[in-house]
Amino acid sequence: MDAQIPGREGKAVTGLTPAALAAWVEALGPQAGTLQVISPHHCWRLLLVGEGLLLAESGDRPLDPFLRKAKDVRPPLPNLPELERLVATDGVERLTLYRAIGSEETLPENTRQALQQTLYEVLLAIVLESELTVRWYPDRAIAALALPRWRFATLYKGLLPEVQRWRGLTYVRHPYQRVQLLDSDDTIAHVPLFAGVTGGRHPIVEIADRFRQDVFRTALKLDKLAEKRTVAILPLSPLTVSPEPIATAARAPTICVVDDSPVLLQQFAALLQEWGYDPLMVSQPQTAIAQMLAARPALAFLDINMPESSGFDLIAQIRRQPEIAKMPIVLVTSESNIANSLRAKWANSRFLAKPRSAGDIYTFRDALRRHLRELAPLLSDPLV
Structure with a gap:
């Protein structure tokens, strides 16, 4: 397999x-x-x-x-x-x-x-x-x-x-088999409920529900009735049409953001939703890998400085997971310096500086838009 x-x-x-x-x-x-x-x-x-x-x-x-x-x-x-x-x-x-x-x-x-x-x-x-x-x-x-x-x-x-x-049953092999009454003179054939479910239309699971009995107990009784030729257990019918693949709607790319700041996560989520993305906000870095494996995000933004695990620690863990190893990563920090920028490049990721003042917000939004356009583009681009 x-x-x-x-x-x-x-x-x-x-x-x-x-x-x-x-x-x-x-x-x-x-x-x-x-x-x-x-x-x-x-x-x-x-x-x-x-x-x-x-x-x-x-x-x-x-x-x-x-x-x-x-x-x-x-x-x-x-x-x-x-x-x-x-x-x-x-x-x-x-x-x-x-x-x-x-x-x-x-x-x-x-x-x-x-x-x-x-x-x-x-x-x-x-x-x-x-x-x-x-x-x-x-x-x-x-x-x-x-x-x-x-x-x-x-x-x-x-x-x-x-x-x-x-x-171990002789005649009944599957709970979806249907039952056909053969001997209409048998005492049980005069029970209206039994006669109503043994016309070859009801599977054993439905018969069990009608009698409010365990399905195996029902199958065992029907097996004995089949041995007496009171009923016939009909074979399963083959599928005549191959089942259609399950239709899945086109979904917006999932963007994961890992940061210990609830305020930043809230701001990130609002922007991503406004721009047509599906945000996955993670405030506890120790749970980030499990959530990424479940959601398979198209792109991840990782805070560099967090109490229990740095963004670089998370990158090392991500690259060890085959399912998400190739996921694009952008490191986010308020410490915009050459050292962090070089470390991000060394880790095969990008770098995004957090806004440090009100005047930096527009620069931050523009840089965020650029990363999203290039690394996780939408089918139609609303980022204008």
């Missing part, structure tokens, strides 16, 4: 086993984005931040199966009607839907339960496949979602005993 592949947006990686997929996710490091997983029978979307899994979607339907799970939890989710309305509204971005689920700090326990059940269902379906294709779409906006995160590796390892139980 190519460890460099996770960073290549939209590149298809084929022939992965579920175990290789788990290793692949671990290789993502601190990145955030959407992982499209494709099997011969189905496709899924996994929202990941580092190794943390936030949400999983089945097929192309937004928030499926989360909404199905949410309908069965008690007490009902207070925002369920709003979520259903948003899903039914044309043109609503998925990020808007994800944000509407809520924030981890205020998330009701039943919502958390529905999210966890969703992850379990989707990962079980994925792990029971034999061969997978994945495409990775980095998206820093996913990292900003306030949803709970479950470690992918922990979920995967926890499912392995369950997978062995599924492998």
